[in-house]
Amino acid sequence: MTRQRILITGAAGRLGRELRPRLARPGRTLRLLDIAEVGPPAPGEDAEIVRASFTDPEAIDAACRDVDAVLHLGGLAGEATWERIAETNVKGTLRVLEAVRRRRVPRVVLASSIHAVGFHTRGAMDYMVDGTLPADVPPRPDTYYGVGKAACEALGSLYHSRFGIDVTCLRIGAFRTLPLAPEDLAVWLSPGDAARLVEAGLRAAPAGFRVLWGISGNTRRWWSLKEAEAIGYHPEDDAERYAASIPGATAYDPADPRNHRVGGGFCTMPLG
Template identity: 55%
Template sequence: MADQRVLITGSAGVVGTLMRPRLRREGRVLRLLDLAPQPPAEPGEAVELLTGSVTDAKAMAAACEGVDAVIHLGGHSRENSWEATLDVNINGTHTVLEAAREAGVSRVILASSNHAVGFRRNDEGSIAGATGLPADSSPRPDTYYGVSKAAIEALGSLYHSRFGMDVIVIRIGSCFETPLPLGPRGLTTWLSPGDGARLFEACLSAPSPGYRLIWGVSDNTRRIYSLAEAEALGYQSLDDAEVYADQLADQPAPTGIAAEHVGGPFCTAPLGEFNPL
């Protein structure tokens, strides 16, 4: 049986670095693309390391050749200028999707964000009688970054509807080794690395998903997001950020707009300015 080849863009970033060892499988080759340097392959690790930008059509065409699926993580992961956000996040995603289409790649997984709906209220899911904010809630972005993620979602929908590609868009909460870097908010938004890998595996293996919009979070005690859509693809969360709650007990919780909305502090951060939130 031929190896499955999965292209991961932005593979040197936070999520890509966490997923690289966790998505290793017998019979799978990970093709890893980033502009930043990447560690060489470890003994027995089936990887192909590429240096390139998601905005480079020729580089993306070469990267997509012979690929079975694309996990698109590349792009600015925080607020930045409108020009940079448009170029890398929106135009870059179009370049990735077009390269995948031309190469005959049948499945693309796009990394969106909770910031695509950052100005939705935290309690909207419970008010509607649902078990969390539905994954297909219409966009209410909190930043230029959030706007770019909403545009990515729309591009994914277009490429499914026009060209029949299976496109799964994941609205990621926050994927770090632990929720501690985000303070108390991380107890709500955390996607553990292990759950992240389980979610990507579900997205890679679900039969004929079509176009799906799902949340990428763990089954946290303080979760405000619906997991029904991800579970329908076969995702099962095994982790809960609450195990870190005691370590965050002395940190102040968000207040005001940041406490009321999905985007937290992004809702009040200056537009167009890089920030490390």
């Protein structure tokens, strides 16, 4: 059996910690990179620990050596000044893609965000298809963070078109163990479904550039999962199972800006 090696940037982050055990399997080595403490390999876990920043060109170049795919989760996880977003999320992603190109890594899965398209609404009639918003709607970022994620998607498109790298961008929603707020009922992404979506991106064929919604199979979703299902994503979780325990869920109002806009509360938060 040929061993598969996957580099995960931002492996110490919330998403990285949840995906680490879910992506582990026989015949696969996870190379876990972060500036923060990742934690040593568990008994029987096939993991390589790299304490470094993905924004360091030499470190990321070395980390991409002999890998079959890169799962790029690293970066600032919320709003910040434009200078910080540009340096870490945009320039950092460029450095990752450059290392991927130099090391001839064939496949990348990029963690984008719903905030790259946060100002799209349920009333986006120019885009809605069968009552859902397609995954590849053009950017309408709601914050500097969202602008950074839109730029990362554009970089992914460039590196696919120029160099033939397979690139999957995941517009991740409310990723957490359980949905907590009424707005999560539409846009929640469970840890299990996050792993299923990443696995679909890691085996998608033929090589291409694709943008997918990173959400579970939520009853109240108004985002299309057809594009993700086309590459083998089959969500198993639904935020509706937890609605009874969420304060305010019974008064859920689709017209409320938090539920009417893709980006919810990010659309009104201060910039930077």
